[in-house]
């Protein structure tokens with residue numbers, strides 16, 4: 461059993477910033493990530509980031525991961541466990557971790573969940589065929605392992621992720637047959653949409669994916685036009701030739717461990733699904749458990765970094781490492797940066813989500829009632 465002051469689960473931008481902040485105040489921090497390379501989504505991002513300049517917009521995601529990781533490595537009171545999958549938290553607060561084939565136990569005084577998000581999918585006939593991927597999987601194949609996911613890909617979803625991954629496919633000399641988007645508008649930034657349109661890729665708004673065709677692998681995809689009520693327009697079905705389909709249809713916060721901990725969770729569609737209720741210091745309804753980043757609601761890396769910093773600061777403060785006057789000052793600085801980040805039109809959905817969270821009914825999932833046989 462290893463005792464530590466603060467355990468941070470997840471080494472994406474939120475977790476790295478949380479761990480760096482807390483350890484720079486002197487707290488003993490253990491950061492755990494199931495991947496070989498800490499950085500979370502950032503390690504797959506070869507494009508220059510959008511978002512807040514103060515949070516490194518203009519720098520490539522992969523480089524931001526390196527900068528954040530180097531900062532953490534420089535802190536003498538921080539340790540990083542790679543390939544460490546946190547799979548459980550027992551009632552006595554002990555974490556169960558699968559690490560390189562061994563079962564490890566950790567007893568932290570404070571816990572920060574920065575587990576990120578999981579991709580959503582579309583269940584249509586044929587969507588279980590080899591060659592149907594989530595956008596994250598396509599990026600991992602191409603940008604981390606240098607593997608082509610196919611030769612001609614149909615992209616589903618014209619949000620930022622669908623548009624950016626389409627562009628990265630084109631950069632890797634992989635054809636993009638079309639981008640299919642159910643709503644009437646392109647959801648991502650126009651700059652990304654214009655780039656791929658200029659390269660000859662049609663963006664079919666008001667269209668949906670009906671079926672993926674093929675027997676052993678993807679041979680094509682059937683799409684059709686839909687109206688505002690998502691009703692298929694007669695006579696508009698058509699098959700598009702492709703050997704891979706990439707689903708970029710949204711992300712959902714990864715909250716399994718927070719459910720296990722008994723955190724109060726609320727369904728907030730603007731934040732991507734179930735998220736934990738938390739206070740302004742990112743502490744959940746369970747004392748000593750904090751959340752940050754996409755696990756707290758789907759947003760961007762800029763917000764994830766700031767929330768991570770806030771959670772790390774609060775956890776270090778709760779352990780007595782941050783003098784009260786410094787804590788109050790830095791907390792309000794970060795809160796004001798977050799406020800500015802979310803104040804423009806792109807922050808509209810998040811603002812609505814956070815407002816809804818304040819008044820939403822909460823649930824605490826109880827898997828097995830006390831006394832019930834397992």
Ligand SMILES: Cc1cc2nc3c(=O)[nH]c(=O)nc-3n(C[C@H](O)[C@H](O)[C@H](O)COP(=O)(O)OP(=O)(O)OC[C@H]3O[C@@H](n4cnc5c(N)ncnc54)[C@H](O)[C@@H]3O)c2cc1C
Nearest residue numbers: 470472473474494500501509510546576753754760761762
């Ligand atoms: C294609 C694409 C383009 C993007 N472009 C931009 C952009 O330009 N600008 C921008 O600001 N944002 C961008 N984003 C969004 C940004 O990448 C995310 O918002 C950000 O990475 C969220 O950070 P996070 O730390 O919360 O989660 P993640 O980056 O997802 O990190 C979570 C980490 O937790 C680990 N983990 C999860 N569960 C466990 C467990 N049980 N045990 C151990 N480890 C665990 C995972 O391995 C992962 O490393 C983009 C996202 C995508 C997919």
